[in-house]
């Protein structure tokens with residue numbers, strides 16, 4: 001019994017210390033704080049597992065059509081993906097280098113994520129990172145599938161293609 005009481009007292013002491021540490025403002029939420037490797041590892045595993053489990057939608061039959069990919073390029077430009085991730089021939093905005101975690105190069109991600117996984121991430125965003133939910137930003141499912149189709153093709157889209165496909169956009173017009 002004395003051992004159990006000691007364990008209980010210790011647990012309470014640890015709880016109080018943790019509360020004092022976090023609610024007392026000692027934990028730094030600075031975006032510049034480097035996470036310990038184990039935290040980065042755990043967050044990446046949780047993200048990947050969560051996306052794998054949730055991404056169950058079926059891509060439309062038109063997913064690989066050039067028309068879909070090209071309208072995806074326009075939606076990609078209009079919704080501002082390039083500001084954080086860059087695009088073929090377009091450098092990301094400097095501020096995105098201050099995001100933590102930093103936005104990945106989608107050309108590399110394209111090979112790793114399935115169409116359903118891309119759709120799910122773009123639609124829902126990734127909580128507690130800079131990746132927004134584009135459903136909440138007003139994109140329709142059709143637009144999101146087209147963006148996913150464009151991202152999937154990123155490894156083979158040239159700078160000139162992207163420029164041509166997005167040339168008709170008026171840079172001054174608002175997203176929607």
Ligand code: HEC
Nearest residue numbers: 079080081084101102103104109121122126129130131134
């Ligand atoms: C404000 C900056 C920002 C904007 C705008 C943004 N993203 Fe992201 N995106 C991020 C960040 C940060 C991550 C990394 C999240 C993480 O590491 O878990 C990310 C992650 C992703 C991923 C997942 C990568 C992976 O490995 O799982 C995809 C796909 C993606 N973004 C696509 C897009 C598309 C398409 C758009 C436009 C419709 C867009 N993003 C707009 C910041 C942004």
